[in-house]
Amino acid sequence: MLTLNSEIETLKGVGPALKKKLNACGVNLIEDLLFLLPYRYEDRTKLYPIADAPHNERALIAGRITDSKILFYGRRSLSITIEDETKKLKLRFFYFSNSQFQQFKNNSHVICYGTIRTDSKRTEMIHPEYRFINSKKELKGDETLTPIYSAIDGIQTGRLKNLIRQALNVMKTSKPQELFPKKILNDLKLPNLENALINLHQPPPQTDWSNTEDTLVKCRERLSFEELLANYIRLRKLKLLAQNTTATALKDGNNKVIDFIQSLKFNLTPAQKKAYKEILDDLDKKRPMMRMLQGDVGSGKTIVAAIACLKAISNKTQAAIMAPTELLAEQHMESFLHWFGPLKINVIKLTGGQKKTIRKEILSQVENGKIDLIIGTHALFQDGVVFKNLSLIVIDEQHRFGVNQRVALRKKGEALKKQPHQLIMTATPIPRTLAMAAYADLDSSIIDKLPVGRKSIETIVIPNDKRKSVIDRVKNACINGEQAYWVCPLIEESETIKADAATDRYDHLKDILKPLSVGLIHGRQKNSEKENMMRLFKDAHIKLLVATTVIEVGVDVPNASLMIIENAERMGLSQLHQLRGRVGRGNKQSYCILLYKKPLSAIAHERLSVIRETNDGFKIAQKDMELRGPGELLGTKQTGLPQYRIADLVRDAHLLPKVQKIADNMMNNFPKETKKMVIRWSNSEHDYGKV
Numbered sequence: 001m002l003t004l005n006s007e008i009e010t011l012k013g014v015g016p017a018l019k020k021k022l023n024a025c026g027v028n029l030i031e032d033l034l035f036l037l038p039y040r041y042e043d044r045t046k047l048y049p050i051a052d053a054p055h056n057e058r059a060l061i062a063g064r065i066t067d068s069k070i071l072f073y074g075r076r077s078l079s080i081t082i083e084d085e086t087k088k089l090k091l092r093f094f095y096f097s098n099s100q101f102q103q104f105k106n107n108s109h110v111i112c113y114g115t116i117r118t119d120s121k122r123t124e125m126i127h128p129e130y131r132f133i134n135s136k137k138e139l140k141g142d143e144t145l146t147p148i149y150s151a152i153d154g155i156q157t158g159r160l161k162n163l164i165r166q167a168l169n170v171m172k173t174s175k176p177q178e179l180f181p182k183k184i185l186n187d188l189k190l191p192n193l194e195n196a197l198i199n200l201h202q203p204p205p206q207t208d209w210s211n212t213e214d215t216l217v218k219c220r221e222r223l224s225f226e227e228l229l230a231n232y233i234r235l236r237k238l239k240l241l242a243q244n245t246t247a248t249a250l251k252d253g254n255n256k257v258i259d260f261i262q263s264l265k266f267n268l269t270p271a272q273k274k275a276y277k278e279i280l281d282d283l284d285k286k287r288p289m290m291r292m293l294q295g296d297v298g299s300g301k302t303i304v305a306a307i308a309c310l311k312a313i314s315n316k317t318q319a320a321i322m323a324p325t326e327l328l329a330e331q332h333m334e335s336f337l338h339w340f341g342p343l344k345i346n347v348i349k350l351t352g353g354q355k356k357t358i359r360k361e362i363l364s365q366v367e368n369g370k371i372d373l374i375i376g377t378h379a380l381f382q383d384g385v386v387f388k389n390l391s392l393i394v395i396d397e398q399h400r401f402g403v404n405q406r407v408a409l410r411k412k413g414e415a416l417k418k419q420p421h422q423l424i425m426t427a428t429p430i431p432r433t434l435a436m437a438a439y440a441d442l443d444s445s446i447i448d449k450l451p452v453g454r455k456s457i458e459t460i461v462i463p464n465d466k467r468k469s470v471i472d473r474v475k476n477a478c479i480n481g482e483q484a485y486w487v488c489p490l491i492e493e494s495e496t497i498k499a500d501a502a503t504d505r506y507d508h509l510k511d512i513l514k515p516l517s518v519g520l521i522h523g524r525q526k527n528s529e530k531e532n533m534m535r536l537f538k539d540a541h542i543k544l545l546v547a548t549t550v551i552e553v554g555v556d557v558p559n560a561s562l563m564i565i566e567n568a569e570r571m572g573l574s575q576l577h578q579l580r581g582r583v584g585r586g587n588k589q590s591y592c593i594l595l596y597k598k599p600l601s602a603i604a605h606e607r608l609s610v611i612r613e614t615n616d617g618f619k620i621a622q623k624d625m626e627l628r629g630p631g632e633l634l635g636t637k638q639t640g641l642p643q644y645r646i647a648d649l650v651r652d653a654h655l656l657p658k659v660q661k662i663a664d665n666m667m668n669n670f671p672k673e674t675k676k677m678v679i680r681w682s683n684s685e686h687d688y689g690k691v
């Protein structure tokens, strides 16, 4: 008899290969499957007469086939006509096989789920999901909403759905483990775990997501609450642990820091001064610093990090900087060579793309202490990298690194007798209340003002059909010695598709802008190609750089003063703001042109107005949160906030004060359950004892 505690391979269809993939995502027991929630639902509960079916949104309809033929004009397509008592409707398929065509026999009945669209020429449903039906009895909608699961690494959604269905069956005779005491759930007015899971996987049709009292909304809140709590407790433990370990107190080198600051070509802003003082205060202590440095794009975080590194190095210890991409590591390398070269500090770069022999040489120099500062990507913290005496780790653009990485870093430190100090930098402004919960393990410094003298970027919003004038503008700017970025549409979260789209755009622009030199950069290129391209752009050998959103974080080319962003209506505010921050880095007036495709939804319209009207990252972050409607495609993914499995920091922000309160109660009075909860949600090795 299967129970929810049975191993995953006891389910039908789970062989060694699938087991391995599931284990890799933290799914070991049947119960774990139940925590993979649908990310959205489709309503196929109502079967519409064709005449009444809504247009431009998905609907379920059915009809008798009266005609089917392949059309050859325009793009080859399969056209099927169906009708019910109320109306006729055409179905159209662009991708189809011959056997599919044969299936659509006249007078057979088909039930379809898809979107009916109308343009000036025709009304039709394109590529519906469909199923043939044999009897009138089947002519009805589903009983529950249809859950849609996202695929997880290498496992198709269909397969996943099947496994989850099996798990739900097991749940009929075996209860999931409730880790909250009844009293707490009652006080919070939240359902128990079993009810929450059943409802979320098989929701009743009358769900209203905008109603906070709706059963299903409460069920989701129940799980979000547990997840937020588990994470919060994990972070608090992490902080406690840090307070009980020792780090090297970095006492020396104050004069070197002062000299260095005086040697800079600019004066530090008051906000930068405040931040670096807070950091140096921490470094002075025998406890490892765990501090986050927040500051908008261009606010000058790097120089603050440099001061911290200089302090570490002046104490005869090593510092390391980890960047999210090779491009950024390369750029930091340049800045630090520029700043530290004259000081006889040895700086080196370590990335994944380097040759074995070079890597070996670098590693030996890091190990014997010849290198003072090592800059790299996550390759920095892979096995085989041994530091002689690392005292400070700087992590740049932290939103790419989650809690699990922070824990992994600490583990790396365990090998050393002393923990390194950690400085985590992010350009994502995080409202205070969210930061307390999401970064409960970190102290915080904020750079809230840009350096003086920056010209604010002028942002212009233009519909796609006027792109010709935009291209002329790019041409003129480049002829006048300026440089520009052209950011390609965000089509899908697939690097391949993005790369193809960027390549097409590149070919086209290169052609019409002849003889201007145009470059291309996208995520599918080799790192060496990307770096090379970036260097050509930086050295102004390339005037226009066509790019996907790979340029999003941190890249600095002061001479670039114009940016075009295509399909801006599909991007989140925070992402647009990050992209726009690539220009306006020099002393010229910079412009950002947002191209959009009509028609604009109300939210997209407002989003574009916000980005046009303000350059203030904190304001934009706030608006980004307010403007994410419930049905929106953009998840937290684009806000730069930490990702959770079920919870959403913005949507669930109202739970955070309760999370903080209940955490103490759980830790003090229910330690066993608390431990299980942290393990359930940490999705990684059982590291609870350590953190």
Ligand code: ADP
Binding pocket: 266, 267, 268, 269, 272, 295, 296, 297, 298, 299, 300, 301, 302, 303, 427, 451, 452, 554, 556, 585
């Ligand atoms: P970010 O915070 O986005 O990482 P950077 O550290 O890359 O920003 O800084 C952006 C640019 O501003 C760099 O060229 C840097 O040298 C310059 N900069 C930093 N601080 C100041 C300052 N106080 N005055 C003038 N320019 C500065």
Ligand code: MG
Binding pocket: 301, 302, 396, 554
């Ligand atoms: Mg930066």
